Amino acid sequence: MDASNIPLPTDNLPDDEEQSEDCLNLSIRLPPTCLSSDGALRSDAKLPVLVFIHGGAFFLGSANRPYYDPSNLVLHGIQRGTPFIMVSINYRLGVLGFMHSPSTSSLIPENNGLYDQDLALLWVKDNIAGFGGDVDNITVIGQSAGGESISVKTTRSPVFKRAIAFSGTPVTMPSMTPSEHHANFLSQASSLNIPLKNSDGNERSATAIANEFIAADVQKIRELAWVGLPCANTEFFPVDKPSMELTKRGKMAPENWRQRFTPVEAQIVGSTTYDGGISYNMMSRDPSRKNHAKAFEHIAKDMLGDEVGAELCTIYGIKGGMSDPDALQAVCLFESDIGFFAAAMATVEADLIPKTYFQIFDLPNPFDAPIRKQGEFATHTFDIVTLLGGVHEDRLPESYTPIVSAWRDAILDFVVSGKKPCEEYIRDGREGRRGLMVNKDGVREIGEEQWLDNDESRRRRLFELAQRVKGDAGCDVLWMDVGRRFLMKGE
Known part of the structure; x- marks a missing residue:
């Protein structure tokens, strides 16, 4: 794999x-x-x-x-x-x-x-x-x-x-x-069926949860x-x-x-x-x-506004009606x-x-x-x-x-x-x-x-767009708010 x-x-x-x-x-x-x-x-x-x-x-x-x-x-x-x-x-x-x-x-x-x-x-x-x-x-x-x-x-x-x-x-x-x-630690413990609360309904200590985690079957830990x-x-x-x-x-x-x-x-x-x-x-x-093109366009416009989001899609040729392989290739190039x-x-x-x-x-x-x-x-x-x-x-x-x-x-x-x-x-x-x-x-x-x-001039246009979005922090906005959101959620 x-x-x-x-x-x-x-x-x-x-x-x-x-x-x-x-x-x-x-x-x-x-x-x-x-x-x-x-x-x-x-x-x-x-x-x-x-x-x-x-x-x-x-x-x-x-x-x-x-x-x-x-x-x-x-x-x-x-x-x-x-x-x-x-x-x-x-x-x-x-x-x-x-x-x-x-x-x-x-x-x-x-x-x-x-x-x-x-x-x-x-x-x-x-x-x-x-x-x-x-x-x-x-x-x-x-x-x-x-x-x-x-x-x-x-x-x-x-x-x-x-x-x-x-x-x-x-x-x-x-x-x-x-x-x-810590939130992820609690989520993973719950996946192992480790109780997060005592029988009286109060939250268990992190130490008690951690000890059970450590004692769990290591193969189950690998599969988390x-x-x-x-x-x-x-x-x-x-x-x-x-x-x-x-x-x-x-x-x-x-x-x-x-x-x-x-x-x-x-x-x-x-x-x-x-x-x-x-x-x-x-x-x-x-x-x-x-529906990668539609999903990316939605995220870009939601996070950047309709005009800037549409410009980002134009730089990478992302538009409605694209096949999923073509759209995904363009998004991953971004x-x-x-x-x-x-x-x-x-x-x-x-x-x-x-x-x-x-x-x-x-x-x-x-x-x-x-x-x-x-x-x-x-x-x-x-x-x-x-x-x-x-x-x-x-x-x-x-x-x-x-x-x-x-x-x-x-x-x-x-x-x-x-x-x-x-x-x-x-x-x-x-x-x-x-x-x-x-x-x-x-x-x-x-x-x-x-x-x-x-x-x-794809990269030059991208970096100029990033400057307009938020100056030196523009690339971070494009990556964290658009790129990673698409990759992690796709919506």
């Missing part, structure tokens, strides 16, 4: 994967450089280290997925003479990683999964030298929920030197407030509804609601963080051109979701632009990291999926699995081989020595912003006009 939603081939995957709460483990892949002639580890190798944090909306996934296998990337590093050590980590997900009640924090604390990641990174920092790694040259890479995790870690005294975040920011998947988490959002008003998210406006202004970082922490040296922040493809693939299989692309731009525009580079991945996903009937797109997660190599690499078109090789060169140069993949992103509003484009034409540096004025 996970692979088909990305989409990737599923015929070469195991039938099932063991689920276990004993999941705090990591995998280390070493090049021969780390071994002496007798097979012993060489602690003097001092190789660069790349740590991978997987995605999955904080409630599914695993670094052990076959399509995340980084062997081909590691081999590429060896063959080009820049060997490195690859570490892939796991962390608790769903209820066990992210459910929380502030009324019983000692039993159900917030952001367990994010602390698991921190623990893994500290383990790498403390132990990787024994495997031949350079503790002063660690880069962390993540995608989707992994990218979001990395974004918040860059401003929290990180143990890594550089960061690469693909298609994941603190606003793409907004966090929940402590009170929202989606619980996968981090908690706000914490050291990871020091605001009520992360937003693009706050991100641009640098307000997502802890107070006085520059005086308290040394920031990472550099970061790459990226987005694919159709990250919304994952929503398309899931929603197109949901028989309860119909999701890509506002929930992923705009969020990534907000991240690179924040004056937090000394050197920041923007990447646009537009290499079409060639594998069959519902969206393939509508066109070719670079879809959510196809970037990271293509970079790592995984089990699908031998099925890619031959024309992709030199492009993927050049892209790996650029990423590994950044990992190994901090070499810039393109010119830095200019944050002060001047013309001439640059970014790295990866598409069928190769790997090259492009200017802002090329990512804003493509496809009838």
Whole structure:
């Protein structure tokens, strides 16, 4: 199910994967450089280290997925003479990683999964030298929920030197407030038939409910509804609601963080051109979701007013009478632009990291999926699995081989020595912003006009509309009040 939603081939995957709460483990892949002639580890190798944090909306996934296998990337590093050590980590997900009640924090604390990641990174920092790694040259890479995790870690005294975040920011998947988490905790307890009131009709304490929750059958806990959002008003998210406006202004970082922490040296922040493809693939299989054009138009006009709502629909060609596949494709393109692309731009525009580079991945996903009937797109997660190599690499078109090789060169140069993949992103509003484009034409540096004025200047028109809606907060209104409302409710 996970692979088909990305989409990737599923015929070469195991039938099932063991689920276990004993999941705090990591995998280390070493090049021969780390071994002496007798097979012993060489602690003097001092190789660069790349740590991978997987995605999955904080409630599914695993670094052990076959399509995340980084062997081909590691081999590429060896063959080009820049060997490195690859570490892939796991962390608790769903209820066990992210459910929380502030009324019983000692039993159900917030952001367990994010602390698991921190623990893994500290383990790498403390132990990787024994495997031949350079503790002063660690880069962390993540995608989707992994990218979001990395974004918040860059401003929290990180143990890594550089960061690469693909298609994941603190606003793409907004966090929940402590009170929202508590309401969800009670709802999930009720789903397990845990009584919320005593026999006398009085409310039970959160501690009593939590103890019953902890004692419940873990398989039933696994089957609960989606619980996968981090908690706000914490050291990871020091605001009520992360937003693009706050991100641009640098307000997502802890107070006085520059005086308290040394920031990472550099970061790459990226987005694919159709990250919304994952929503398309899931929603197109949901028989309860119909009349997408009508639903989106209703939401847009309800939240923005008739005139502005109609203008938004016009930008994406959404109109009555469209087939559901065409309408859903257009809506998910809007999701890509506002929930992923705009969020990534907000991240690179924040004056937090000394050197920041923007990447646009537009290499079409060639594998069959519902969206393939509508066109070719670079879809959510196809970037990271293509970079790592995984089990699908031998099925890619031959024309992709030199492009993927050049892209790996650029990423590994950044990992190994901090070499810039393109010119830095200019944050002060001047013309001439640059970014790295990866598409069928190769790997090259492009200017802002090329990512804003493509496809009838769709993104430029969107961002101008957002400014008219609510200035710097306009993108947040379009994403939270229109995009996410459609995705979550469809009405």
